[in-house]
Amino acid sequence: xxxxxxxxxxxxxxxxxxxxxxxxxxxxxxxxxxxxxxxxxxxxxxxxxxxxxxxxxxxxxxxxxxxxxxxxxxxxxxxxxxxxxxxxxxxxxxxxxxxxxxxxxxxxxxxxxxxxxxxxxxxxxxxxxxxxxxxxxxxxxxxxxxxxxxxxxxxxxxxxxxxxxxxxxxxxxxxxxxxxxxxxxxxxxxxxxxxxxxxxxxxxxxxxxxxxxxxxxxxxxxxxxxxxxxxxxxxxxxxxxxxxxxxxxxxxxxxxxxxxxxxxxxxxxxxxxxxxxxxxxxxxxxxx
Ligand SMILES: [Zn+2]
Ligand SMILES: [Zn+2]
Numbered sequence: 322x323x324x325x326x327x328x329x330x331x332x333x334x335x336x337x338x339x340x341x342x343x344x345x346x347x348x349x350x351x352x353x354x355x356x357x358x359x360x361x362x363x364x365x366x367x368x369x370x371x372x373x374x375x376x377x378x379x380x381x382x383x384x385x386x387x388x389x390x391x392x393x394x395x396x397x398x399x400x401x402x403x404x405x406x407x408x409x410x411x412x413x414x415x416x417x418x419x420x421x422x423x424x425x426x427x428x429x430x431x432x433x434x435x436x437x438x439x440x441x442x443x444x445x446x447x448x449x450x451x452x453x454x455x456x457x458x459x460x461x462x463x464x465x466x467x468x469x470x471x472x473x474x475x476x477x478x479x480x481x482x483x484x485x486x487x488x489x490x491x492x493x494x495x496x497x498x499x500x501x502x503x504x505x506x507x508x509x510x511x512x513x514x515x516x517x518x519x520x521x522x523x524x525x526x527x528x529x530x531x532x533x534x535x536x537x538x539x540x541x542x543x544x545x546x547x548x549x550x551x552x553x554x555x556x557x558x559x560x561x562x563x564x565x566x567x568x569x570x571x572x573x574x575x576x577x578x579x580x581x582x583x584x585x586x587x588x589x590x591x592x593x594x595x596x597x598x599x600x601x602x603x604x605x606x607x608x609x
Contacts, residue, residue: 325361327593328579331569332363333439333560338380338388339367342564346391352566354407361408364392365439368413368429370421375453389433410603414439414486417476426481436601440476441486442469456493466491466504474511484558485512487522489546496534497545505546513555518594518605521547523571524562526581547589556605557591
């Protein structure tokens with residue numbers, strides 16, 4: 322069994338497979354090894370579902386075996402290097418809708434033998450048009466917070482996911498308010514009750530600062546949410562959410578921080594979980 326600090330681990334990594342990422346699996350492995358401080362790289366491609374819902378921004382279902390094969394090949398190649406090799410994990414980022422949970426559990430974790438699943442809510446489903454809208458298409462998320470919280474907490478309670486990704490994605494263009502605060506509280510409370518780590522997401526910071534409701538801030542990974550998470554004592558992890566090989570570490574070392582998440586964490590007083598890995602089994606641990 323091995324114990325890794327959060328600084329040595331990145332579990333949220335995409336590639337060309339999802340259609341909006343760049344680079345092959347080996348390109349990410351090479352980029353992750355450049356600096357030498359990363360010890361564990363987990364691939365978590367936006368996974369397909371059998372009916373190819375969200376297909377324009379997700380891996381096609383027909384590509385799943387090829388994705389699994391590529392990540393396993395990278396893992397075998399790295400493990401043949403012994404101490405010099407990176408520890409590679411095979412995962413997926415899954416959209417939380419209860420109807421797909423048995424597929425995620427039985428086919429992805431079961432049949433395909435994935436090492437872990439990341440859970441996330443990316444879309445609001447518009448009943449009238451049948452469209453699934455990403456928050457960048459929604460100027461005000463307030464009417465859909467109930468749907469977001471339900472899907473997010475279903476994921477946290479399901480017992481099939483390792484962590485909850487970018488829990489504050491609903492803040493994208495919506496000014497902080499009592500409603501957003503209440504939604505954040507529900508998610509944080511649920512994560513606390515289910516011992517689930519919430520992910521401070523590097524991409525939310527790297528997307529940059531914009532003005533939202535007269536306030537200059539990032540779209541998500543915002544201090545209001547994460548100060549609440551810290552106060553509640555919930556488990557917190559961080560990931561780069563790389564969609565290009567050069568982003569695998571997040572922003573490069575600056576001001577003494579290894580990346581943007583570590584800098585942000587120090588501003589909101591957060592400390593991160595560590596990761597315990599045995600074979601291909603991974604779990605978060607709090608090291609005191
Ligand atoms: Zn993506
Ligand atoms: Zn995501």
